[in-house]
Amino acid sequence: MTARTLALIVFDSTEAAWLIPMASSVAFSLDAHLTVLHPFRPIVFASGYMAEPSYYASIRAWEEEEAEKIRELVREQTRANGLQYEYRPQKDLYGAESYLLSSARGADLILLGSNRAPGRSPDDRGLAERLIRAAGRPVLVLDEASRPALPAERIVIGWSDTREATRAAHDALTLAAPGAAIELVTVLAHAYEDRPGLDAREDLAAAFDRLGFQVTVTDRSGVAGDRAAELVRAAREGGAGLLATGAFGHSRLYDFAIGAVTRDLLETAEIPLLVSH
Secondary structure, eight states, X not given: OOOOEEEEEOOOHHHHHHHHHHHHHHHHHHTOEEEEEXXXXXXXXXXXXXXXXXXXXXXXXXXXXXXXXXXXXXXXXXXXXTOOEEEEEOOSSSOHHHHHHHHHTTOXXXXXXXXXXXXXXXXXXXXXXXXXXXXXXXXXXXXXXXOOOSSEEEEEEEOOSSHHHHHHHHHHGGGEEEEEEEEEEEEESSTTXXXXXXXXXXXXXXXXXXXXXXXXXXEEEOOGGGHHHHHHHHHHHTTOSEEEEEOOOSOHHXXXXXXXXXXXXXXXXXXXXXXXX
């Protein structure tokens, strides 16, 4: 299946300046419809003057001004590329997460700027992570330094024997060029450790081979804190146009205490990153 319906999430006009042209290029290359979603920033409730009606009126005016700036960028880029599109800014000051989840679940693919984006607030970073966990759709994360060329001729897939990695591997095929070179990479902490899921990886490689892809399997070493960097290194060394991996395969408590490979990738990856949960 090819991605024909894309949902792009844009947090602010600064991000929109580079992300909308990039996403428009992706939509054009995939011959896809582009829906642009702009959520409002969360409002912090507090006592005293912060609860005055004039404060909320000012916030709404600022949010609507941002929404209009983004609308003009969408019009300009979609007109230049001849794209079918819809711009859907949030209407209410509250409920950004539910608004985005409801609006994006019908898409084949969600597009999102990386957490490296200048001005990305902690609230926006947290919202982006929750969307990846809850949307039920694959998410293509783009960085300002990305140079997406899709469908991709070369793809690196980070493999572990998990539901999330399995979904990411199959989701990556929607962005693969016919006959693309696909490398299935497993990052191990120690060369001698047990390697669960490698039989499944071999089965997956055989299945992709039957679909006409050129598949290789690779083991690399890297302790837990280095696994994201090792996957990015594998993608760069292989000249990959796309890195795909399962997202947040552990509980939130584990990610908080031990760390999350997905979070590290969202903060550091400069190449197009496909994540699936």
